[in-house]
Amino acid sequence: MQEIDILDYHLHSFFSIPSSRFMDIPHMVEYAKVKGVTILGTGDIFLPKWKEQISKNLSFENGFYYFGDFPFILTGEVNLTFERDRKKSFHVVLAFPTIKDVEEFEKAFKKFSNFEIIARPNIKVTPKEFVRILKNINPSVPIILAHIFTPHYGALGSSNNFESLKEIFETDFIDNLFIETGLSADPKMVYSVSELRMYPILSSSDSHSPTHIGREATATKKASGFYELFENLKDVSNNFTIENFPQLGKYYLDGHRKCKYKTNDFSVSICPVCGKYLTKGVLHRVEELGKTPQNNVSTLKYFYFIPLEEILNRTYKKSEQGKIYLTLISEFGNELNVVLFSDLNDVALFVNDKTLRYLEHIRNGLLNFEYGYDGVYGDWEVKVA
CATH class of the missing domain: 1.10.150 (DNA polymerase; domain 1)
Known part of the structure; x- marks a missing residue:
């Protein structure tokens, strides 16, 4: 039987609000092993205090950063914010081969952001320019569109109201781009949008506590280092994901939390209790973009997990x-x-x-x-x- 890795790359350290104080390297590894995860992302790689922890605890060897015998990849999340008729923004997870690549990234984007303050830095630049600069640093750095359909910070979420990635990035195709399902969607929902079938799907926990590590993850052929790992992740036919049941995600249906109102009737846009606009959920957004998600089958295998x-x-x-x-x-x-x-x-x-x-x-x-x-x-x- 072919050996596999289970990757959970999208996490946040104990420096990130509102993370558990136990989101340090030793506890992350302890819980990952119990959960069944074999490779972790560091998360928050741009935050100086966390980067110090990584430097103290991890050593680079054969393409991965190791805590003892447990491999990590260097990952961090950024918030792209820009004007397109009005202010828009979405989250992107980045993974880096080495600390040097992280430093080059920070140097290149220093005029667009402040990397000293928060775990998820805001980068004020257009998506097209972001991709151009990143590719000049290292074209092998993957761009992962985090929780792509979530209302507030998903690239195709309702707050941005984009119709396509082509509209966002002003190009037909972005090399080394990955789509993250998020807790309120699964691969079938993602691939119901025809444009997204060009890109590989990943799932990850977005964990702020050790107990949530592995609640979503991606399985792929065992890799010897960073570059082989991401090449393997592009081969959807040999991968599978671990998925939260999307119905349990906190943005699945349309609704208004304050009034405890939710609905799967997409014709309702106003809260009947208070008269304010509902937050448009992922199910509704997928229907708008994909038209008939229930009639599509994912080419990626996946398993629902509790x-x-x-x-x-x-x-x-x-x-x-x-x-x-x-x-x-x-x-x-x-x-x-x-x-x-x-x-x-x-x-x-x-x-x-x-x-x-x-x-x-x-x-x-x-x-x-x-x-x-x-x-x-x-x-x-x-x-x-």
Whole structure:
């Protein structure tokens, strides 16, 4: 069987608001191993204080940065902000082969940003100019459009109201560009938009705490270093992603959080409670751009995932959960194996009937959802037989 890597590249350090104080290198690695992630992004690579932590804790060898035997790639998120009729902005995750490439990036964009202040720096430049400058630094630096459909900071989110990437970047194709699904979308939704089928899809946790590492991730052929990793990630036919059920994402449906109102009726744009505009959710946005998302099939394989602790919270008494969790990790290696990949006949030897039924329902997508909307995460329960 071919060896694979499970990559979670989009994360935030404990310096980033509102991250957990445990988002340091040792805790990130500890939780990644338990979750089943084999390569992490550092996140926040532009923040000087975090960069110091990375320099102290990680050593470069054979194309990756290592903490002990665990590999990292250097990643950071930026917010492109620019005028196009009005102010618009969206988030981009960047990955760098070396610290030197990071320094060259900061030098080139210094006049457009301040890299000393926040973990996700604002870069005031047009998307077209951003790509031009970046390619002059190192054309191998991948551009990852973060959570592409989310309303406020997704490149194709409702706040920007762009119709296409061509409109955004003023070109037909961008080399080394990747699309990130985000927690409120999955590959089928992404590839329902015909233009996006030109680009490889990635998924990542956007985690601000160790417990959320791996809630979304990307699996690909095992790589010996940075460049091989991203070449492998372009080969969609050999990859798969780990996906949050998009219905649970906090921007899935249209709605208004303050009034606790949500709807899947796309003809409703005004909150009936207060009269203000609803926040247009990802499902609505995908329908606008892709027209018929339900009729499209992704060329990328993917698996929906619910964290193991979340399952055990519903199937065991609180006093029993910790022991069962540790037993399962000891027997099957990590959470991804327990929830998705191990034979359920083997898992059944260690869990009660209710847990086994929950795992079966999750693997088969047989869940009922309380949909997420306007910054509110959704909830789930197994369907009653």
